[in-house]
Amino acid sequence: MRPTTARRSLASLAMLLTAGLTLTACGEDGGSESSGGTSPGEGKSECAGLTGFGDLTGKEVKVYTSIVAPEDASQKDSYKLFTTCTGAKVVYEGSREFEAQLVVRVKSGNPPDIAYVPQPGLLKTLVTDTGKVAQAPETVSKNVDEFWGQDWKDYGTVDGKFYAAPLGANVKSFVWYSPTMFKENGWAIPTTWDEMTKLSDTIAATGTKPWCFGIESGDATGWPLTDFVEDAVIRDAGPEVYNDWVAHKIAFNDPQIAESVDRVGDILKNGDYVNGGIGDAKSIATTAWTDGGFPILDGKCAMQKQANFYAAQWPKGTNVSETGDVFAFYLPTTNDKFGEPIVGGGEFVTAFSDRPEVQAFQTYLSSDTWANEKAKATPDGGWVSANTGLDVANLVSPIDKLTAETFQSEDAVFRFDASDQMPGAVGAGSFWKEMTSWITGQSTKETLDNIEGSWK
Amino acid sequence: MSTAEKLLQLFIVLALFAGVMVAVLVIADRFRTKRGELVQTAVFVIPAVLMITLGLLYPGLRTVYESFRDANSTQFVGWENYQTIFTDKNQLGVLRNTAVWVLVTPVAATFIGLVYAILVDRSRFEKFAKALIFLPMAISLVGASLIWKFVYDYRSAENDQIGLLNEILKVLGFDTYRFLLTEPWNTLFLILIMIWVQAGFAMTVLSAAIRAIPGDIIDSARLDGVSAMQMFRHITVPMIRPSLIVVLTTISIATLKVFDIVRTATGGNFDTSVLAYEFYVQSFRSFNGGLGAALAVLLFALVTPIVVYNIRQLRRLEAR
Numbered sequence: 001m002r003p004t005t006a007r008r009s010l011a012s013l014a015m016l017l018t019a020g021l022t023l024t025a026c027g028e029d030g031g032s033e034s035s036g037g038t039s040p041g042e043g044k045s046e047c048a049g050l051t052g053f054g055d056l057t058g059k060e061v062k063v064y065t066s067i068v069a070p071e072d073a074s075q076k077d078s079y080k081l082f083t084t085c086t087g088a089k090v091v092y093e094g095s096r097e098f099e100a101q102l103v104v105r106v107k108s109g110n111p112p113d114i115a116y117v118p119q120p121g122l123l124k125t126l127v128t129d130t131g132k133v134a135q136a137p138e139t140v141s142k143n144v145d146e147f148w149g150q151d152w153k154d155y156g157t158v159d160g161k162f163y164a165a166p167l168g169a170n171v172k173s174f175v176w177y178s179p180t181m182f183k184e185n186g187w188a189i190p191t192t193w194d195e196m197t198k199l200s201d202t203i204a205a206t207g208t209k210p211w212c213f214g215i216e217s218g219d220a221t222g223w224p225l226t227d228f229v230e231d232a233v234i235r236d237a238g239p240e241v242y243n244d245w246v247a248h249k250i251a252f253n254d255p256q257i258a259e260s261v262d263r264v265g266d267i268l269k270n271g272d273y274v275n276g277g278i279g280d281a282k283s284i285a286t287t288a289w290t291d292g293g294f295p296i297l298d299g300k301c302a303m304q305k306q307a308n309f310y311a312a313q314w315p316k317g318t319n320v321s322e323t324g325d326v327f328a329f330y331l332p333t334t335n336d337k338f339g340e341p342i343v344g345g346g347e348f349v350t351a352f353s354d355r356p357e358v359q360a361f362q363t364y365l366s367s368d369t370w371a372n373e374k375a376k377a378t379p380d381g382g383w384v385s386a387n388t389g390l391d392v393a394n395l396v397s398p399i400d401k402l403t404a405e406t407f408q409s410e411d412a413v414f415r416f417d418a419s420d421q422m423p424g425a426v427g428a429g430s431f432w433k434e435m436t437s438w439i440t441g442q443s444t445k446e447t448l449d450n451i452e453g454s455w456k
Numbered sequence: 457m458s459t460a461e462k463l464l465q466l467f468i469v470l471a472l473f474a475g476v477m478v479a480v481l482v483i484a485d486r487f488r489t490k491r492g493e494l495v496q497t498a499v500f501v502i503p504a505v506l507m508i509t510l511g512l513l514y515p516g517l518r519t520v521y522e523s524f525r526d527a528n529s530t531q532f533v534g535w536e537n538y539q540t541i542f543t544d545k546n547q548l549g550v551l552r553n554t555a556v557w558v559l560v561t562p563v564a565a566t567f568i569g570l571v572y573a574i575l576v577d578r579s580r581f582e583k584f585a586k587a588l589i590f591l592p593m594a595i596s597l598v599g600a601s602l603i604w605k606f607v608y609d610y611r612s613a614e615n616d617q618i619g620l621l622n623e624i625l626k627v628l629g630f631d632t633y634r635f636l637l638t639e640p641w642n643t644l645f646l647i648l649i650m651i652w653v654q655a656g657f658a659m660t661v662l663s664a665a666i667r668a669i670p671g672d673i674i675d676s677a678r679l680d681g682v683s684a685m686q687m688f689r690h691i692t693v694p695m696i697r698p699s700l701i702v703v704l705t706t707i708s709i710a711t712l713k714v715f716d717i718v719r720t721a722t723g724g725n726f727d728t729s730v731l732a733y734e735f736y737v738q739s740f741r742s743f744n745g746g747l748g749a750a751l752a753v754l755l756f757a758l759v760t761p762i763v764v765y766n767i768r769q770l771r772r773l774e775a776r
Contacts, residue, residue, distance in 0.1 A: 100740035125743060129528050219741065221723040279612035279632075285725070286610055286637055300615075425527075425742040436725045440637060 041085030049139065049367055050085045053360035057087030061361045064105070064112035065347070066098035077377035082364045088357040099428075106130045111352035114361060116167055118347045119420035120155040121427050126350065127158040134351045137359045140165050143366035147389045155416050156348050164348035165366035168374075169386040171344045171403050172227045172307040172417065174328035178296050179321075187302075193235070193334040197266075200273055203302045209276035211267055212301035213284045214292030215436065222432030224289045225439060226419045227343065228268070228305055232260035234341040235334045239413050242341075246421045248455060253448035261444045263334070268439060276301025282440050296326060305331060307344075308403040312382050321398040328399060330406060339411040345420060346386065386414070423455070430454035516756075522749035529745055537750035547734070553643050554731045557714060560644070562707040565651045566700065569658025573666055574688065586663070590656035597653065601720035604649045608635035608721075639727045646728060649717050654710065658703045665699035666692060698773045705766035712759050731755045 037055030041047025067075055072094045079090040093112070095101055099122065102115055111132055117123045127133045136144075136156070144153050144165045156164035175196075182189070187203070190196035203210035215224045234242045237256045244250045245257060267273055269281045277295025278287055290313045295301035297318065304310075308328065311320050319325045333340065349365050351358050364370050368389020375383065375390060381397025384390075386407045395401050406412065419427040430451045438447040480499055487495040526533050541547045569589075576585040592600060609619030613632045617623040622632040635645045669692065677691050693700070715732040722728045724737060731751055739748030 103740070103743065129743075217723070219719055219723040219737065221725050277611075277615055279610060279615065282634065282637060283610055283612065286634065425744055429737070429742040433725065440726065 039085065040087045044085065046081060046369060047085035049143075049363055049369070050082070050360055052139075053086060053356050053363075055087055056357045056360060059088040059355075059357035060091050061088055061357050062091045062113045063093065063116070063361075064098070064102065064114070065092070065094050065116040066096070066118060067116065067347075068094040068096055071382070074374065074378040074383065078370060078374040081369070081373050082361060085364075086357070086360050088360065090361065102126075103130075106132055106352065113351065113353045113355070113358045115350045115352070116347035117164065117350045118345065119427070120348065120416055121421050121424060123156070123164055123348055123350055124158050125424065127163060132352050133163050134354045134358075136162050136165060136351070136362060137354070139359070139363040140349075140366045143363065147366070147368055147371075147387045149388075151414055152346075152386060155346075155421075164350045165362065166386060167347040167349050167365060168383055169344055169346035169407065170307050170309050170384065171342055171406050173231050173331045173342050173344070173406075174306065174308055174310075175331050176293050176296065176304045176306055176310060176326055176328050177302060178299075178325060179323055179327050180325060181296075181299060181302060189329045190332050192332050193263075196332050200267065200303075204272045208300065208302060209272075209274060210302045211273045212276035212278060212292055212295045212304050213268060213274065213306075214278075214287030214289045215284055215439065216286055216288045220428070220432065221285070222436040223419065224292070224306065225264075225268075225284075225435040226431050227307070227417065228264050229257075229261055229435065230343045230415075230418045231305070231331055231341075232263045232334075233257060233418070234343055234413075234415055235331075235338070236260045236263065238338045239341060239415055242415050242418065246418045248422075252426075252452040252455060253445070258444055258448055261438070261448065265438075265444060285436055285440050293326070308384065308399055309382065311397065311399045328402065339413050340406075340409060341413045341415065342406060343415055343417060344386075344407075345417045426451060426455050519749045519752050519756075522745055523753045524746075525749075526746050527744040533746065537746045538754070540747060541750060541754060546729075549727050550729045550731060550734045553728060554712070556643055557647060557650075557711050557730055558708055560647050561650050561654070561711040562704045564647070565654040565707050566658045566662075566703050568651065568655045569660075569703070570662050570700070572655070573659045573663035574692070577663065577666060586659065589659055592653045593656040595653065597649075597714075597716035598720050600649055600653050601717045604645075604652075605636070605721050608645060610634045610637070636722055636728075637726050642722065642726055643728050646717055646721055649721070650711060650714060654707050658707065661699055661703050662696060665696035669695045698769055701769045702766060702773060705762050705769065708762050709759055709766065712755065712762070731758075 039047070039051040039054055040057065042051050065072075065075070072092065076090070076092050079092075083089055098115075099118075102112075102117070102122075103126070105111055106126060107130055117126070123133070141153075141162055144156070144162075148166060152166050153162065156162060156166065177189070181187075185203075185206070187199060190199050200210040213224065215222050217223055230242075233245060233256070236259060237245075241250065241256060245252070245254070250256070268284060271280055274281050275283045275287065277298055277300030278284075284292075289306070293301075293304040293306060293310060293313070294315075296304060297315070310328075314320060314326060321327055330340070349362055351362055368387060371385045371387040371390040372394050374385070375394035375396075379396055381395070381400045384395065384400050384403040384407070388408060390404060392401055392404045392408070395404055407414070419431050421427065422431065434442070434447045434450045438444065480503070484496045484499045487493070522529055523537055524532060524534060526536075541551070572585075572589055576582050579585070595603070606618065607620045608622075609617070610622060610632060611617050611619070613626055617626055617632065619632075619635075621635065625632055636642050673691060673695070674687075677687055682690065713732050714730055715736065718724055718728055718730055718733045719736075724730075724733050729737070732755060735748050735751035735755060737748075738744045738751060
């Protein structure tokens with residue numbers, strides 16, 4: 001509730017009486033408010049959830065995101081229906097320096113209306129450190145309950161209060177391979193981790209290095225490696241231990257974590273397995289993550305563990321499909337105790353204002369309508385949401401379909417990228433940095449001890 | 457915003473600026489008496505002082521204040537952030553790298569620039585040779601780092617190389633080398649990028665200084681029968697000493713603030729981070745505002761004496 005001084009309410013009461021104006025009551029946090037008037041979308045079926053916000057013609061919603069050209073075009077296209085339904089315009093601003101700039105903008109009193117925050121950890125920092133994040137209205141909360149479920153809702157919740165609904169999503173638990181190469185050699189897609197190790201041995205015996213990988217990413221170098229470790233942890237120790245690890249209820253250098261890091265090391269630090277077409281294990285550290293999978297196209301490497309969004313990295317003309325040049329399979333499990341764990345990421349729609357047009361936009365983005373609009377606005381593929389209202393048929397590319405099906409699978413247990421949830425000093429600092437040192441030769445024990453030491 | 461609106465905005469801003477200037481001049485003009493001169497001075501100085509206070513002094517003092525507080529600036533922690541800088545293993549590495557950068561870069565760049573300036577002086581290819589070494593100055597540090605990142609690129613020897621240096625090593629029959637990864641030499645390979653960019657600047661300034669040495673001094677030295685080495689040591693270097701110092705200090709300042717090269721080439725990994733980059737990482741990646749501010753203050757403390765010395769030398773140079 002907004003604090004109002006007695007004087008101010010008296011003044012507004014006086015104004016009400018003298019001018020004889022009828023004012024619509026101001027809404028409180030958690031509820032949604034209307035600006036009155038007749039919504040331009042009244043009577044149109046696709047505008048069903050938005051007409052309650054009234055006529056928003058002439059209003060603007062400022063959106064700040066990390067999604068830049070060319071991916072921003074489909075975002076902007078998917079907002080057209082919103083403008084048709086409510087009359088409000090969306091002003092879009094994308095920046096590569098988003099993560100650093102957002103906090104600066106919010107702290108200096110110049111926040112956007114809405115920001116797509118890609119890390120729950122950053123959302124938490126924004127809520128607790130700045131106190132300027134607005135709670136999500138009831139309409140958004142209902143949409144998230146209906147289309148996403150509790151695990152996703154928890155990532156947008158800080159200290160028991162629900163702030164941000166998820167937007168897009170990605171799956172990191174994929175292994176990229178070449179269907180043609182597999183077919184020519186008679187290799188089958190592995191369904192367990194042991195099968196994957198056996199396949200790696202088979203491939204290594206032919207003289208081809210089975211794995212390739214790159215983790216260089218400017219000042220974010222190391223992140224693909226932390227993803228690999230997270231995928232190993234959730235498979236070995238299960239989703240519950242994964243949560244404890246993220247919340248620092250178990251130490252970072254816990255034996256369970258060390259076991260999973262070593263499991264990754266069995267692949268990435270094995271000179272017979274890596275780094276196809278590039279060099280040895282150390283060369284992983286200096287290979288750009290965007291180039292990590294290219295040796296697959298040259299037949300010098302067979303597999304690369306990387307997220308679904310790697311699809312955008314393949315050179316133009318590469319056929320990305322089950323029968324094409326490259327495709328992905330689900331990173332197999334190490335045991336069958338925990339279903340099909342998925343590690344992934346996504347953005348969260350964080351609002352810094354509770355004006356009606358902002359809440360209307362939040363509501364629109366959290367609906368199944370928007371998810372399908374966005375899918376249709378992305379004819380070249382490369383976008384998926386975990387919104388269960390998303391019709392897989394609306395997705396175009398095979399890899400997007402695979403990703404959406406992975407999300408909607410019955411055995412799927414989703415967990416958000418652990419490094420994105422940890423405090424910045426660890427998740428975007430020591431975890432990346434120490435894993436980079438690890439791949440260039442540092443021992444597992446020293447690596448984990450150092451990360452644990454940095455978590456205060 | 458449409459073009460017409462933008463033009464209108466431009467016009468309004470220009471009108472505002474003109475209005476303020478006219479107001480200042482009118483006010484200053486009204487005080488013509490002896491005492492009025494004081495007012496006149498104040499009218500001209502106060503806006504500048506105000507802007508410096510707001511844009512420079514306040515943020516500066518604020519940073520010093522933040523450096524004594526914790527990550528979110530919620531409580532006072534005394535000297536803890538500074539203690540971290542001088543005791544933490546990673547931060548000590550940052551200090552060591554910064555020291556190497558500041559010791560090696562200015563000396564190497566100036567030396568190369570000086571030798572080059574003397575070698576090409578009055579030679580047949582002077583203009584072409586000078587243009588060649590001056591060209592990198594036109595490239596931004598990020599661009600230069602990207603270029604060198606390709607030059608340094610590593611593939612193991614049995615693969616096709618895309619890195620120029622490793623291709624040369626391979627052709628010569630050597631094993632390929634991890635230029636950006638192998639500590640502690642990787643810092644030197646980063647420094648090489650900076651030298652590549654800055655040597656042209658040193659060469660230009662020093663070449664002009666050498667030209668300015670009076671001919672009679674050189675002639676009389678020749679009459680005394682000096683060798684080329686003696687001429688360089690006893691005539692050229694002492695005569696261009698002020699320019700040498702300006703070049704050295706200017707490159708030192710640029711080096712202390714180096715950020716682009718480290719960020720682009722290695723992202724501060726493999727023990728290559730330096731003060732200016734670490735300050736950014738702590739403030740905007742790890743959100744440790746306190747430590748970031750402390751690093752910024754330390755950087756400021758290190759740069760200030762060099763800047764003061766540099767300005768003094770510049771003044772001396774202009775006075776001549």
